[in-house]
Amino acid sequence: MVTGALRSDDCDRLVVALQTLGVRCVELEHGWEVHGAGGRFPRGGTVDLGDGGTPARFMLAAATLCDEPVTIDGSARLRERPMGDGIRILESLGARFECLGEAGHLPVRCIRGITGGEVEVGEVASSQFLSAALLVAPWTTHGVTLRCTEAPTSAPYLRMTMRALAEVGAEVHEDGDSFSVKPNTPSVPDQVVPPDASTAAYWWLVGALVPGSRVTVPSFAHSMDQPDATLLSVFEAMGAEVARSEVDITLTGGSLAGIEVNCEDFPDGAVALGAACVLAETPSRLTGLHTLRVKECDRVHALATEIERFGGQVVEHSDALDITPAPRSGPDLEVAAWNDHRMAMAFGALGLVRSGVSVCDPGCVGKSHPGFWNDVEVLRAQA
Numbered sequence: 001m002v003t004g005a006l007r008s009d010d011c012d013r014l015v016v017a018l019q020t021l022g023v024r025c026v027e028l029e030h031g032w033e034v035h036g037a038g039g040r041f042p043r044g045g046t047v048d049l050g051d052g053g054t055p056a057r058f059m060l061a062a063a064t065l066c067d068e069p070v071t072i073d074g075s076a077r078l079r080e081r082p083m084g085d086g087i088r089i090l091e092s093l094g095a096r097f098e099c100l101g102e103a104g105h106l107p108v109r110c111i112r113g114i115t116g117g118e119v120e121v122g123e124v125a126s127s128q129f130l131s132a133a134l135l136v137a138p139w140t141t142h143g144v145t146l147r148c149t150e151a152p153t154s155a156p157y158l159r160m161t162m163r164a165l166a167e168v169g170a171e172v173h174e175d176g177d178s179f180s181v182k183p184n185t186p187s188v189p190d191q192v193v194p195p196d197a198s199t200a201a202y203w204w205l206v207g208a209l210v211p212g213s214r215v216t217v218p219s220f221a222h223s224m225d226q227p228d229a230t231l232l233s234v235f236e237a238m239g240a241e242v243a244r245s246e247v248d249i250t251l252t253g254g255s256l257a258g259i260e261v262n263c264e265d266f267p268d269g270a271v272a273l274g275a276a277c278v279l280a281e282t283p284s285r286l287t288g289l290h291t292l293r294v295k296e297c298d299r300v301h302a303l304a305t306e307i308e309r310f311g312g313q314v315v316e317h318s319d320a321l322d323i324t325p326a327p328r329s330g331p332d333l334e335v336a337a338w339n340d341h342r343m344a345m346a347f348g349a350l351g352l353v354r355s356g357v358s359v360c361d362p363g364c365v366g367k368s369h370p371g372f373w374n375d376v377e378v379l380r381a382q383a
Contacts, residue, residue: 001190003031006199009367014055017047021066036188039139044068051075051296051339051367054128056106060086061132064095064114065139071100073107077339082294083108086129092119093133093144116140116183120147125294127154130179131161137181138170148177153291156227156265163225195220197228199369201272202345204231206379207251208240209279209353220249228269234261238280256280258325264288267295268342274303275346277323278310279353290319296367297338306335306347310354332356341367348372352379 005011015025015032022042024035044066049055056074060083063070073079084104087097094115100107114136121130130146137144152158155177162179166172168189171182200217207215221244223229232249236242238259241252258280263270270289277284292299304314304321310333312326337344337359344365351357365372 004193005031010052013049020045041066044070046071049074057128058132061136063110069111071109079106082125085124116142116144118145123150127157134181138186143182145180194223197226198268201231201269202349204251205272205349207253208235210253213253216250218248221247227266230266231269258282258284260285262288267291271342271346278307278312278326280325284323287320296340302338334358337361337364341365
């Protein structure tokens with residue numbers, strides 16, 4: 001039983017993909033009843049993951065546990081996003097993929113399963129490629145050991161993956177930048193999905209920017225190990241007040257100072273932070289943004305473009321942004337969402353602070369937070 005599961009395009013498409021591979025998933029009022037397949041998916045087929053980069057990376061690994069070939073595909077944008085790192089890691093562990101289009105990109109077909117082993121890993125576009133290989137490791141013949149020859153991309157996410165595996169009984173071992181999972185049969189109990197820091201970031205953004213406002217995320221205390229929870233400390237350093245109880249997190253807004261911070265360990269939260277810097281009192285410098293270039297859009301360039309549309313000034317570097325804030329008032333303006341849910345939510349949240357802001361393609365928030373605009377209107381009515 002998975003309780004509290006997010007209903008969004010990414011998650012719904014992943015459920016359909018699992019059903020395609022022969023897993024029985026029963027929709028419940030507050031989640032899903034998922035019937036395990038014993039570590040082997042009984043069917044193959046074609047799965048379409050839309051814009052879902054995270055589901056696609058995990059499905060690459062899941063496909064290596066299928067008894068039949070699996071074709072993984074997605075939207076035009078997802079076909080542009082790099083998948084070569086994940087394919088190379090899985091092939092080094094015994095799997096085989098056939099590229100059906102451009103090499104290193106979707107669509108691909110998995111034609112041979114994974115056996116496991118040890119592989120050295122250099123710099124990768126996303127830590128999710130490593131997490132995906134580790135998540136299927138218990139059901140391999142030899143287990144999986146990943147030895148990172150460079151500091152892992154978004155290392156906190158890898159460590160969160162290892163903790164999740166250990167919690168369900170997998171045999172895990174971490175030694176510096178080496179991550180190992182032995183073959184065994186974990187027993188997965190019912191799961192309660194904790195609040196998501198990457199989505200909460202946009203409500204913290206609202207709370208941070210509106211002086212005197214109070215935004216509480218209930219039951220968040222058990223989610224503090226999520227990398228994007230770091231954003232709370234960043235907003236606190238900028239001048240917001242953060243109250244941490246044993247259960248809830250409450251953020252009270254104030255006048256925000258600019259900040260210089262390395263965002264490498266909380267890349268999704270960096271989008272919300274970039275929006276906050278638009279209306280801070282002093283300039284900011286955000287570094288460690290290199291992974292944002294290959295998200296749903298090039299988020300470094302997209303942030304720079306939309307901040308300038310607000311009237312701020314930006315110097316765009318390969319992995320950094322220097323931001324001079326914009327005025328808190330000005331003419332009506334329409335910002336582009338770039339078909340990116342996080343860009344839409346970040347600049348949509350700014351519309352609660354600066355009047356006259358509208359977002360093109362607001363429906364793209366359905367990827368992760370379909371109710372976002374309804375919640376915005378609730379807050380607007382309370383203002």
